[in-house]
Amino acid sequence: MIQTVLGPISRSQVHNTLAHEHMVFGKPGFALDTHNPYQRDAAFRHGVERLEMVKPFQVDLVADPTTIEWGRDPLLLRRLSRATGVALVCCTGYFKDEGDMLAHLKARSYCEDLEATLAQEFEKELVQGIGNTGVRAGFLKVASSLGEIRPLEKTIFSAAIRAARQCDAAIFTHCERGTMATRQAELFLSLGMDPRRVIIGHMTSNRDLDEIRAVADLGFRIGFDQFGILSIPGIPDDEEKCRNLLTLLRQGYGDRIVLSQDTICDRMGYVSKSTPRYPDQIYREVLPFLRRESISEETLRRMTRDTLLDVLDGHSGQTL
Numbered sequence: 001m002i003q004t005v006l007g008p009i010s011r012s013q014v015h016n017t018l019a020h021e022h023m024v025f026g027k028p029g030f031a032l033d034t035h036n037p038y039q040r041d042a043a044f045r046h047g048v049e050r051l052e053m054v055k056p057f058q059v060d061l062v063a064d065p066t067t068i069e070w071g072r073d074p075l076l077l078r079r080l081s082r083a084t085g086v087a088l089v090c091c092t093g094y095f096k097d098e099g100d101m102l103a104h105l106k107a108r109s110y111c112e113d114l115e116a117t118l119a120q121e122f123e124k125e126l127v128q129g130i131g132n133t134g135v136r137a138g139f140l141k142v143a144s145s146l147g148e149i150r151p152l153e154k155t156i157f158s159a160a161i162r163a164a165r166q167c168d169a170a171i172f173t174h175c176e177r178g179t180m181a182t183r184q185a186e187l188f189l190s191l192g193m194d195p196r197r198v199i200i201g202h203m204t205s206n207r208d209l210d211e212i213r214a215v216a217d218l219g220f221r222i223g224f225d226q227f228g229i230l231s232i233p234g235i236p237d238d239e240e241k242c243r244n245l246l247t248l249l250r251q252g253y254g255d256r257i258v259l260s261q262d263t264i265c266d267r268m269g270y271v272s273k274s275t276p277r278y279p280d281q282i283y284r285e286v287l288p289f290l291r292r293e294s295i296s297e298e299t300l301r302r303m304t305r306d307t308l309l310d311v312l313d314g315h316s317g318q319t320l
Contacts, residue, residue, distance in 0.1 A: 002061070002312045003126075003138035004087040005077045011309045014087070015058040019308045020172070020201065020225035020260035021279050023047045023064050023080060023088070026071035026268020028101050033269035040076055043266035044083075047076065050265045050279050051084040057283035061087040063260075063308065065141045065172050065201075067095045069102070071268045074135035089312065092125035093141035093160055094118075096176065097152040105152060118159035119166075126167045139312060140164055143174035149183055157184075161191045170197045170311045172223070177235055178206030185215045195219035199258060199311055202226055205235040209244060216256040221311055222248075224303075225260035227286055228277040242289050249290070254299035258308045259286065 001008040024043050031038070051062070066072040077088045094102060108114055125137040140160040144153050164171050171193065175181050181200050188198055201223035203212050216222050224245050227238055236244065248257065263279045287300055 002087075002089065002309065003136050004061070004081065004089050005074060005135045005138075006081050006087070009087055011313055014061045014305065014309060016283075016304050017061045017063070017258075017308045018054065018059055018260045018279060018282065019063050019199065019258035020065055020223060020262050021050075021062050022066050022262070022264045023050075023077055024071050024073050024266045024268055025066055025264040028069045030071060030269030036269055038071075038268045040073065043073070043076055044079055046266040047080045048083055050263070051080060051086045053278060053280045054283065055084070055086070057280060059283070060085065061089065061308075062279075063089045063091075063139065063172070063312070065091050065139075065174075067091065067093050067141050067143075069104075070095050072130075074130045074133045078133070078135055089138035090130075090135065091139050091141040091172065092122045092130070092137035092163075093171075094143070094156050095141075096143040096145050096174065097150045098145065102152055105156075109152070109155075115155050115159045115162070118156065119162040122160060122163035123167055126163065126169050139170040139172055141172050141174070144176060144180040144184060146176040147179050149180055149187065154187070157187055158191060161188065161193045164193060164197065168314055170199070170314070172199045173201045175200060175202045175206070177232060178202055178204070178208075181206060181211055181215050185218055185220055188220075189218065196221070197311055197314060199223045199308075202262075204229075204241045204244075205232065207236060207240075207244070209247060212248065213251070213253065216248075216253050220256070221307055222253070222257045223260065224257050226262045227259070228261045228263065228281045238285075242286060245286075246290065246293055246295070249295050249299060254295070255302050255307060257303050258311070259303045 081088045199221045203222045204224045204226040263277045
């Protein structure tokens, strides 16, 4: 079963998916912005607009990896799911150690066993629910910084792995600009995490296909999940991302890859100056490109449905 914001569902209820999209997203401190305050009703309208864009492609499950401190709003996700009929899966966990973004965790580390208490908090959100919302998280999210896994990030990884093993849950990761995939994989394996329950994220930004193959060969799933992002310095453009994906598919890695765009439906406390991105690009552009290159429908189905469901529910189920 797959835990959504409306409760558990069977994989047989799912047609197509997106593995990494944000309904809302805001850097820590957004609640202090009185000039541009977060408005849940506006976020709801924006979310409905974006989810309706993917329904013609039979997308009926979306994983939202927005972390605790970056604006996660389980009540919004529940409202959106009820309004659109799209199953939304929210997460528990924390993002990378950037500036003072995790200052409250650093303060807590002085007076408690942070790894142990974080593991307990993650387990509560997976099993009992987030706060008093009644919404349960369906997976965990962790992140590393550009070119390094910082000490606090390692603590979060360790706590997430403890919770995932205790609760039989999946973990999605953030690799800043595609870096640290190998080190993340090593850390997961050293702490006993089943690689089949882990998506190493943002490999669209990683030009080192040898590294991607090596991580996939260890059993990890690979997130090609940032199509449409053009504003991050130094990462491939969409044409190169498609070529890299095609190379991996022709080498037999289609059963290890999930697809998404990392779009943001509503931003908390600031307005992005980047080109607007939309959550249907995978289905409008990437899949047609792959079909023209003679990639099989079975492989496309693995990437747009089966592999994500395998990661979330921990079982390899029958395809529809």
